Amino acid sequence: MRIIMNQEPLGVAPDVICPxxxxxxxxxxxxxxxxDYSALGDIPAxxxxxxxYDPEINHKIILWSGDISSxxxxxxxxxxxxxxxxSNPISDRIFERAGPGLKEEISLDIRECGTGEVRVTQGYELPARYIVHTVGPKYNIKCQTAAENTLHSxxxxxxxxxxxxxxxxxxxxSVNSVKRNYxxxxxxxxxxxxxxxFLEKFGSSLDIVIFVVDSxxxxIYEVLLPLYFPRSKLEEExxxxQLPSDVGGPDGEPMLPDRQIRIIDNPQHTLHPDEESIDLTGQLETLVTVEHAFSQMQGDLDQQRLLGERPYNDPLADLMVKEIQHQERYERLLRRAKAEDLTEVxxxxxxxxxxxxxLGRPVVVFIGKWFPFNKIxxxxxxxxxxxxxxPIVKGDYVIAYFHTLTTSSNYPSFSWLREVYNILPYKYKKNLKAFYIIHPTFWTKMMSWWFTTFMAPAIKQKVHSLQGVEYLYSVMSPDQLEIPAYITEYDMSINGLRYFQPGAPT
Structure with missing residues (x-):
């Protein structure tokens, strides 16, 4: 929300924003x-x-999207x-509005700032008195812990x-710059x-903290703010x-220095960093090394596991053992799936x-209302x-999930979703090109944010919420989509008759 001051003191720019x-x-x-997560049977982290829940701290916080220089x-x-x-949009705007005095102070007096450190300059022509400059870390999965600690600093x-x-x-x-792959x-x-x-310890020193974020x-902040600044006892509970297991130390600093994977224990993300939000050029050598090591060590690892031996303090060997066990478990389940009678499902x-x-990719349809989670x-x-x-995921594919008229009895638990996601091999995540949620609700939005943030970051950018069935027709022809009549009827009742006819131009 942007507030425009109607009456300003003489000499103050008309677009200055007052907190x-x-x-x-x-x-x-x-x-x-x-x-109610307890009713779903999930174990809290x-x-x-x-x-x-602290109303006094909450009153100090503002979430705002706009021009920080105003x-x-x-x-x-x-x-x-x-x-x-x-040169980035925020810095450029700050320097432009502050005027030449800012560049002069930096070039003559300050000159540089180390990563994780801060430097302070005057605000000059800005409405702000000071500018606190800081340098965020470059993100690399191999140096993840260092990047997290530096960002905290x-x-x-x-x-x-x-x-x-x-x-x-x-x-x-946001100090964690996408430009630096964070x-x-x-x-x-x-x-x-x-x-x-910081506010818990030194709250009296600050009256207002504004998180200025872009669109x-x-x-992300709307979803995560209630976890760190709950507005009620229900949000606190x-x-x-919803919070990850690592919520930092007394000052919020990272507390898991040895973890190799973000929040989830899922070894294929480490083996395949191409789906992480990182710069792949720095990872290519590591990836080749890991795959080469896997091909050379697999026989030795199988023998060591059978003999009850473990390489001493060898995280690469541990990772290979986990990957072998993961693949073997899936193969066992696949053999059972082909042999057992699954007609009841x-x-x-x-x-x-x-x-x-x-694009010729298979479309897998999931009907939420027909999934009896508590009975199946x-x-x-x-x-x-x-x-x-x-057989489908051997190539590219998409999923269309219809949340139409579902109830709490249809909602799968987080623990079951986590188990399923961790069992499925890498090809399921890699070849999934889009996951469409049709007729989303508040529950699905929270669920998808939570799931893709804490469990499945590899598919975060592939999830799309669609308010109506007709929006699917831009990616697939109507004659290729077979769905229950109640979904079409419901969609018409809320969105009107906006359907393309089979064969009609789109």
Whole structure:
């Protein structure tokens, strides 16, 4: 929300944004209902909520999407590079509005800033008194822990410097730069928990903290803010399931220095980094080395496992053992799927292939309302899923999930989804080109954000929510889509008669 000041003091630009006109996080209403995770049978990641409901802290927080250089605060944050000459939309706007004095101060007095450190300049012609410059880390999966710690240092040092300067209002941009390959969702976790821990200890030093995000990140913060700044006891309780296991130390710093994989224990993500949000050029050599090591070591690892031996302190060998075990488990399930009678699941009709899309890729349809999660044999449901998809996923494919008129009895538990995702081999994730959710609700939006953030980051960019069936027709012909009549009837009742006829131009 952008607030335009109607009456400004003489000499103040007309587009200056005053924080008093922006809604505080405590004033943003929480959802009217939340999923009861305990009723779904899931085990929470935390015995107690790591971040308590605190209305006083919530009142200090503002989430806003706009031009950071227009904010009338004590300080704004500029994410830059070591030479402080980075060209990005935020920096460019700050320098343009601040005027030549800013460049002069940097070139004559400051000159450089180390990664993770901060430098302070005057705001010059900006509405802000100060600019706190910091340099975020370059992200690389091999140096993930170092990048996380450095990003935490950026935010922590910014906050400490604001306390030293007696600053009471500060606007934070996203320091975790996509330009430096940092995944925005992971960076948001670090930013939020670092600010939360700082306010718990030094809350009296800051009255306002504005998270200034662009349109691409606003959705991430809207989902994650309630976990670190719950607005009710219900949100606080739900965070026990939704927060990752690593919520940082006393200052929000990362506490899992040896982890090789982000939040989930899923070895194929490490073996195939091409689907991570990273720069692949720096990973090619490692990938070739791992695959070569796998081909050379597989026989030795099988022998060591049979003899009960384990290579001492060899994470690569451990990774290879996990991958072998993972593949063997899937092969066993595939043999069972081909041998067992699965008609009690296939007869339900909730999962089937329905034609191909306009690129010739098979379309797998899942009908949420027809999936009786609380009554179905989940072991056989998994076997049927494997039997149906195994021949399809050898090439590219898409999934269309219809959430139309589903109820809580149709919702699968997080633990079951996690198990299924971890069982399915890499080809399922790699060859999935799109996952469409038709008729999404608040539950599906929360579910998809949570699942793709904490369990399945490899498919995050492939998930798309569609408000109506007709939106599918841009990617597949109507005569290739076979769905139950109730879905079409419901769609017409909410969206009107906006359907393409088979054979009609699109």
């Amino acid at each position: 008093a006109g922006l809604p505080r996080w405590s004033e943003v209403p929480a959802p009217p209902f939340l999923t 935390h015995s107690t909520a790591p971040f308590q 904010l009338q605060v004590d300080a704004i944050v500029n994410s830059t590079n070591e030479s402080m000459t980075d 950026c935010y922590r040092n910014v906050l400490q410097k604001s306390r030293e300067l007696g600053i009471h209002s500060i606007a934070l941009c 995944p925005p969702d992971e960076g948001s976790h670090i930013a939020l928990r670092t600010v939360r821990r 691409t990140d606003i959705g 739900a965070s026990r399931w 296939s007869g339900i009709g909730c999962l089937y292939q329905s034609g191909v899309d306009r 044999n989940l072991d056989k449901a998994l076997l049927y899923l494997i039997a149906l998809l195994d």
